[in-house]
Amino acid sequence: MKKIFTLLFFSLTLVGFAQQTQSVNAIPPGYYNTATGTGYTLKTQLFNIINGHNDRTYSGLYTTYLTSDIDMYYENNDTMLDMYTENPTGSECEFVYGGGLQDDGTLGNNECERYNREHLVPQSYFGNGVTPMYSDAHFVIPSDKHVNAQRGDFPFGRVNNATNTYSNGSKRGLNLNSGYSAGFTSTVFEPIDEFKGDIARMLLYFVTRYEDQLASFYSTSNSLSKVMFDGSTGQSFSPTFLNILLTWNQQDPVSQREIDRNNAIYVRQSNRNPYIDNNTYVTTVWGLPLGTSTFESLNAVSLYPNPSNNGIVTISTEIALDDIEIITINGQILQQIKRPTLENNTYTIGNLPKGFYFIKLSSNNDSVTKKVLVN
Missing domain, CATH: 2.60.40.1930 (Macroglobulin (MG2) domain)
Incomplete structure (x- = not known):
């Protein structure tokens, strides 16, 4: 949906910014005091801050979602907020937590039948059931079971011609091998614009929180998503996918929904996504999208x-x-x-x-x- 700004926008923006600032104050005083470096030094400093979070278990994710992933932003009706089916401008699939549609091993051949939990970095990349990654709400999200399965282990990218399109416009197909997504030609999954920045920042969180294990993940993984990563502690992503994520981070700035979600997960896990709290950390660590100024x-x-x-x-x-x-x-x-x-x-x-x-x-x-x- 396009935004039309009128002469009233400036004052409205100031009100919104004040509200956002108030929410950001949920960050504990001094939480980022040791994040003083630049480049990959800063990334390691952030790792030291967010490392060692409380593991609330895989089943406990559904308890976390009751505060972290409720729709108070679009339909505003307290249903499950699923980035794979949420349609900001029209009708959509809606799930109610505990409403009898949680995945029980049946159905899921079509959208709207069951909901479950989606690992944005697939389990096959870091090891099935391995904790705390398995149950880390900062990158494990509630999702429609069918679209979750359709995404599978495919990396996130920029679809050229979609072979599959889902109800909210998310799609799957061959990556567009040009522009900011140049360098990869195989199948990718592309979320809608509304959530590209959200997903990018969740993946940036992953390679920061698990910085000390990235080499091990990469060396043992046979996941299709392996192409997104380079196995290094620093850059962490391969050039094409780093460029995609940095571009999405710029195109889709941090939203109030992300701020609220970050605060809710902090209450449960006792760690935060630093790239939501201070988005300038992204460019301070990795710079601008590759090859551009x-x-x-x-x-x-x-x-x-x-x-x-x-x-x-x-x-x-x-x-x-x-x-x-x-x-x-x-x-x-x-x-x-x-x-x-x-x-x-x-x-x-x-x-x-x-x-x-x-x-x-x-x-x-x-x-x-x-x-x-x-x-």
Whole structure:
């Protein structure tokens, strides 16, 4: 769903940011005091902070989900929030915890029949039933049983032509071997845009929390998902999949749902996902998506239609923006949008009067200015 920003957006954004900041204060004072380095040094420091969490058991995940994975954001009806079936803009499959549809070994040949638990890093990668990975809620999520099985052990990627598409738009097919996903041609699973950043940050958590075991996982694994990893303690991911995850992290910024989920899991496990608490840790550890700079990415942003005949301009980009300014030809800032939400790789500016404008786009301390005409 595209977001249309009007002149009221700036004040609304400030309210949302204040609410988000209040929620972030659930981080214990001093929790990240020792996270002072850069690069892979910082990654190891984060490992030392989040290592040794409480294992709540595999069956205990369903108790954790009662607070961590409830839909208070879309339908807002306390049903199970499943990233594989949640449709932010339309009807969907809905499960109620304890409502009789938890996986019992039957059904699951179609969507909406049973729900179970999905390991975003498949068990076959680190060992079936091996704890604490087996029951770590930071990357083990509730899911529709059928779509879970369809994803299987396939890595996450960017589908070219889908061979299978599921009810909320998630899909499976050969990876698009170009752009930010270049370098891989086999089958991948692609979640919808709404949850790409969520999944990326969960996988970044995994290689940080289990940094000391990554070499062992890689050397013994025969999982299809093995291609995502490189077996190293530092970079941890192979170049193609690191680039995909870093791009998704930028395209889909941290949401209130992720913040609340992180807080709920902390209550149960006593550890946190640092890349949700402080998303700048991602680029401090791994940098920007491989082979790109923020400035290059901003230059590739397109605005359309240009000229616009109805006061609406769409910004198409694969990089998350920190700030959008609409500036008149006289240098007056007509509208400023801070921390806008990227959806389906677009932002939409609405309610522009007729005239000639400069659109200033900013991200990671870089900026570019585009020209647009409204007739």
